[in-house]
Amino acid sequence: MRWISLLTASAVALTSTLMGTSTMAQTKIDFFFPVPVDGKLAKELQRLTKVYNDSQKDVAVTPVYSGNYDDTKLKAQAAAAAGKPPAVALMSANYLLDLKLSGDIISLEPMLKADGTTREKLLSDFWPALHGNAIVDGDLYGIPYQNSTPLLYYNKDHFKEVGLDPEKPPQTWAELVDDAKKLTKEGRYGFQLAGGYDYIGWLMQTLVMTNGGRFYNEEYGGEVYYDTASTLGAAQFVEDLIFKHKVMQQGVLDGGAVSSNFLAGKVSMMLLSTGGLSFIRENMKMAYGVGFVPKNVRNAVPIGGGSLVMFKGLNDEQKQAGWKFIKWLSSAETLGGWSRYTGYFAPRISSYDMPEMKEFMSKNPDAKVALDQLPYAKPWTATYQTVAVRKALDDEMQAVLSGKKKAAQAVKDAQKNADALLKPYVDQTAMKLP
Amino acid sequence: MKKTSLTITGLMLVVAFLWSTPFLWTLVASFRPDNAGGINMASLVPDYVPTLANFKEAFESGDFVLYYLNTAIVAFGILAAQIVTISLAGYAFARLNFPGREFLFYVFLLQLMLVPPVLIVPNLRMVVDLGLYGSLLGVMLPYFASAFGTFLMRQTFRQIPRDFEEAAIIDGAHWWQVLWHVLLPMAKPGLVAFSLVSLIAHWNEFLWPLMVLNDPKNQTLTVGLASFAMGTEGGKEWGLLAAGTLLVMFPLLALFAAFQRQFVDSFMFSGLKG
Numbered sequence: 001m002r003w004i005s006l007l008t009a010s011a012v013a014l015t016s017t018l019m020g021t022s023t024m025a026q027t028k029i030d031f032f033f034p035v036p037v038d039g040k041l042a043k044e045l046q047r048l049t050k051v052y053n054d055s056q057k058d059v060a061v062t063p064v065y066s067g068n069y070d071d072t073k074l075k076a077q078a079a080a081a082a083g084k085p086p087a088v089a090l091m092s093a094n095y096l097l098d099l100k101l102s103g104d105i106i107s108l109e110p111m112l113k114a115d116g117t118t119r120e121k122l123l124s125d126f127w128p129a130l131h132g133n134a135i136v137d138g139d140l141y142g143i144p145y146q147n148s149t150p151l152l153y154y155n156k157d158h159f160k161e162v163g164l165d166p167e168k169p170p171q172t173w174a175e176l177v178d179d180a181k182k183l184t185k186e187g188r189y190g191f192q193l194a195g196g197y198d199y200i201g202w203l204m205q206t207l208v209m210t211n212g213g214r215f216y217n218e219e220y221g222g223e224v225y226y227d228t229a230s231t232l233g234a235a236q237f238v239e240d241l242i243f244k245h246k247v248m249q250q251g252v253l254d255g256g257a258v259s260s261n262f263l264a265g266k267v268s269m270m271l272l273s274t275g276g277l278s279f280i281r282e283n284m285k286m287a288y289g290v291g292f293v294p295k296n297v298r299n300a301v302p303i304g305g306g307s308l309v310m311f312k313g314l315n316d317e318q319k320q321a322g323w324k325f326i327k328w329l330s331s332a333e334t335l336g337g338w339s340r341y342t343g344y345f346a347p348r349i350s351s352y353d354m355p356e357m358k359e360f361m362s363k364n365p366d367a368k369v370a371l372d373q374l375p376y377a378k379p380w381t382a383t384y385q386t387v388a389v390r391k392a393l394d395d396e397m398q399a400v401l402s403g404k405k406k407a408a409q410a411v412k413d414a415q416k417n418a419d420a421l422l423k424p425y426v427d428q429t430a431m432k433l434p
Numbered sequence: 435m436k437k438t439s440l441t442i443t444g445l446m447l448v449v450a451f452l453w454s455t456p457f458l459w460t461l462v463a464s465f466r467p468d469n470a471g472g473i474n475m476a477s478l479v480p481d482y483v484p485t486l487a488n489f490k491e492a493f494e495s496g497d498f499v500l501y502y503l504n505t506a507i508v509a510f511g512i513l514a515a516q517i518v519t520i521s522l523a524g525y526a527f528a529r530l531n532f533p534g535r536e537f538l539f540y541v542f543l544l545q546l547m548l549v550p551p552v553l554i555v556p557n558l559r560m561v562v563d564l565g566l567y568g569s570l571l572g573v574m575l576p577y578f579a580s581a582f583g584t585f586l587m588r589q590t591f592r593q594i595p596r597d598f599e600e601a602a603i604i605d606g607a608h609w610w611q612v613l614w615h616v617l618l619p620m621a622k623p624g625l626v627a628f629s630l631v632s633l634i635a636h637w638n639e640f641l642w643p644l645m646v647l648n649d650p651k652n653q654t655l656t657v658g659l660a661s662f663a664m665g666t667e668g669g670k671e672w673g674l675l676a677a678g679t680l681l682v683m684f685p686l687l688a689l690f691a692a693f694q695r696q697f698v699d700s701f702m703f704s705g706l707k708g
Contacts, residue, residue: 030648035661040495042661046650064648065661071644074554078645082558084567256670 027321028060029087030079034072034306035065044341052328059321061088069095069198069306070387076311077104085311087322088329090145093133093307097221097382100136101425105309107139111323125332125348129303132218132379142307143330144347146338148275149301149377150206151370152294156287158183158268169269169291173210173237176269176294180247183268190247192267193238195401196254201390203271204397205302205381207234212297216381222426224383226393227415233296235407239400252398262288273304274370278343281366290366292373299376305344345370384425392417463676464488488677495674496658497650498681505655506685508573508643509636513629515578520628521621523579524587525613529599539588545581554645561646568648577636583628590624591617623699630690630697637686655682 031049035042042065049063066072069092076089091099099105112119119140123131130144156166162182170176180190193203205215213230217223225231241248253261259276261267263283271293272280280288293301308326310319328334336351338344340360345367351357352371361368383389396414399405405413458478465484492498526532527539557576558567566572594617602612618625640656647653659678690697 043495062648063650065650065653065657067640067644067657067660071641075645078554078558081555082562082567084562256672260670260672 026060027058027317028062029318029321029325030064030084031061031325032064032066032072032076032079032086032089034067034069034090034092041342044338048329048334048338052325055328059324061321061325073099077102080104080311080313083313085313087310087314087318088325089309089311090306091142091309093130093142093144093147093303093305094380094382094386096133096142096307096309097136098384098386099309100141101221101384104311105141106312106314106319107141108143108310108323109139111319112140125350127345127347127349127374127377129374129377129379130347133303133382134307142309143326145306145308145330145335146275146342146344147303147305147347148273148344149303149370149373150203150271150293151274151277151373152269152291153262153272153280154269154289154291155262155265156289158188158265158286166287166289169289170294171292172294173296177241177245177247180241180269181245184247187266189249189261189267191241191269192248192253192258192261193241193271193401194255194258195252195398197391197394199255200252200397200401201394202273202302202304202380204231204234204238204393206271206293206300207237209300209302209378210234210293210295210298211237215302216383218379220430221382221384222422222430224381224389224393224415224418224422226418227411230297232408232411235397235400235411237296238397239407242401243403250401250403252401275305275342275344277366277370278341281343281364290369292369292376299373301373301377302380303377304380343367345374383422385421388421389418392421460676460679463672464680466673466676488673489681491671491674492677492681496661496678497653498655498658500651501653501655501658502685504570504652505637507570508654509633511570512574512577512636513632515574516580516583516632517625517629519579520583520587521613521618521625523584524591525609525617527584527588528591542581543585546585551641554642557642558645567646568652570647570652572646573643573654576642580628580632583632586624586628587621590621594620626693626696633689634686 033042033045035045045065046063049061053060064086066075066089072089073091073095076086076091079085091105096105109119112122119135122140123134126134126144127147130147134140134142134144152169154169159166159179164179164182170179176191183190194200208215208225208231211230211233213228213234214225215231216225238248242250249267255272255276258267258270259272259280262270262272262280263285265286277290292299308329310322310326314322330348332346332348332350332354335346335348336354336357339346339351340356346352346357352361361371381390393414395417396405396410400407400410455478459476462478462480465480465486465488466482467485467487523542527535527542553576561567561572561575564572564575566575598616598620599612602616607615638656639654640660643654644657644660647657659682
């Protein structure tokens with residue numbers, strides 16, 4: 001008897017395999033993702049992909065961990081050049097313009113059309129601040145997936161200790177300086193900015209925006225506003241925090257070092273991404289609070305984080321499979337779960353209507369502050385050659401942080417270097433005259 | 435006399451300590467309980483009750499057994515192929531007479547001048563064309579020939595007096611028998627030195643495996659480690675990072691400790707500076 005059932009079972013298995021391959025071939029696609037926050041996120045994304053693979057039979061997604069955002073860009077571009085483009089890649093939100101200009105990523109409009117929807121309809125559920133980086137030249141190129149803004153983190157115990165109200169973080173640059181002066185003592189600084197590559201550029205954009213500035217031309221990829229009053233004021237403010245007010249440590253500290261100092265009580269206030277919220281919540285032993293980024297002229301913050309994009313060179317099946325996976329990954333439910341797990345805010349507004357999310361927000365009032373700051377958020381700097389143009393300012397600001405350059409000179413040099421990098425694009429566009 | 439040697443010993447100790455600080459810190463931090471960074475995170479003094487929690491978390495964050503296996507396949511596989519190719523090529527450049535030998539040799543050496551990232555796209559295209567994209571063999575293939583190894587073996591063979599070979603040839607040996615029975619045994623120090631350099635380079639390589647490999651099942655150690663070392667937007671879990679780093683370097687460390695004498699001897703012999 002046993003061999004009969006075994007035979008039947010194998011026959012059934014064989015038939016179903018044959019049927020499976022002949023009628024409905026499974027489409028295999030790659031999903032490239034970086035891990036910009038915390039290592040266990042790589043495991044979680046692999047788990048999510050498995051949940052998706054198990055939930056349906058048409059698409060098999062291989063989750064590919066691909067380093068940081070820059071590595072991911074390099075890997076995806078190399079793979080596309082070699083004929084193996086990833087169907088879906090999680091890309092830094094401000095690379096989209098650059099990747100569109102270099103012809104590496106494809107417009108998502110045809111997929112929207114096939115679904116019988118429009119860009120406006122889809123984006124109406126995403127926070128308005130995220131639209132700018134997702135749309136390039138009027139077409140949708142990315143779906144926001146994990147997003148952040150800068151946030152002021154402060155140590156409530158330190159506030160109490162020096163007689164400050166622990167429920168009132170500084171609202172303005174003037175208050176920030178006053179509070180930081182009180183908080184600074186032997187072995188402790190009142191305030192700290194992360195100075196590593198990328199981070200310093202992002203935080204400079206934040207300070208420039210709160211100083212009333214625009215930092216770059218949101219409508220045109222060939223202009224940055226480094227040598228302006230708003231940028232000079234922000235750069236001078238950073239220089240003064242270290243050398244005039246003496247409330248910030250001299251030198252370049254990367255994000256990891258700043259948050260370690262904050263956890264250790266060696267710094268009382270810091271500007272860090274909302275993406276670090278879960279990490280601080282889990283590891284901070286003292287009482288802490290979060291607040292808006294202090295302003296000089298107005299409240300404003302740039303967004304950060306990553307969007308899902310599709311690379312060129314995919315065949316129709318891969319395109320459809322990739323789009324299906326993107327839709328699943330960017331559903332209100334998946335985005336809500338990812339937000340709770342990581343500390344990023346959920347890009348979809350409707351994620352916050354879900355019961356799990358409501359419960360989470362009531363338990364974690366700090367996540368609420370990040371959300372309240374969103375109406376003041378604006379797109380992230382994105383230009384032709386985004387990384388190099390951003391680095392032009394990063395380099396100069398690091399020189400300011402180290403005391404090697406004065407702010408006034410730094411913004412002039414940053415502008416000069418950035419203009420040189422932008423020139424090829426400007427010559428092809430704004431300066432190409434009849 | 436006595437005093438100067440004492441000073442030298444003292445100076446050497448200071449230098450040795452400075453050189454080993456990163457390693458000492460990694461060691462101390464990996465057993466520290468407060469993994470996200472307490473007040474003493476930067477300290478070199480193990481002022482705590484040691485814990486294995488960081489190692490446990492590292493093992494949970496990545497499939498280290500699999501990463502070890504994949505990395506070992508890549509590093510030793512490359513080395514095995516290289517030993518064959520560099521011995522034969524080194525022999526050809528050292529002993530065979532053919533037109534354009536010197537010119538070809540220098541063209542070969544030009545490869546050393548190329549910065550590896552420049553070759554990423556062309557190499558990747560070739561790996562895809564050969565159907566090896568995403569496979570460990572695809573990672574290994576571009577390294578099967580080594581300009582540095584060929585150069586090293588050519589120099590090593592040239593240092594060996596021809597008398598030994600001539601004696602063998604008189605006895606009726608073919609060139610491959612000469613190579614196998616006479617030259618290779620005498621070139622062993624050179625081969626050992628090269629093996630060490632090659633193993634370390636490919637064990638630690640990050641960018642190229644990252645480009646070629648996709649499936650988590652084929653991931654190597656460095657890429658696996660990077661997944662919990664890259665957290666720039668949030669904070670760094672230093673303890674976990676230190677434990678992971680120790681796990682990655684441990685086999686190389688053990689290898690070096692076991693074969694230390696041979697390694698140092700072979701470097702002395704081949705005149706290589708570490």
